[in-house]
Amino acid sequence: MAPALGGVISPNAPRQATEQSAAAPSPFPPITDCAFLSNCHTGALIAPDGGVGWLCVPRFDSLLTPATV
Numbered sequence: 001m002a003p004a005l006g007g008v009i010s011p012n013a014p015r016q017a018t019e020q021s022a023a024a025p026s027p028f029p030p031i032t033d034c035a036f037l038s039n040c041h042t043g044a045l046i047a048p049d050g051g052v053g054w055l056c057v058p059r060f061d062s063l064l065t066p067a068t069v
Helices: none
Strands: 035-038 043-046 052-056
């Protein structure tokens, strides 16, 4: 369906091909493929490629660092 006059897209218009649907594969590895390393004070989730995907420092109840390092 073409956009309505004035460039406004109708709510019934099909989605753009650039949008990611819920069924699209995730760019992140499944949690089952990751390793969890801990020394009983802190812990890290390690991706298969060796990247740190999750880290809580200096203790488990600290703010989490959800970035790949």
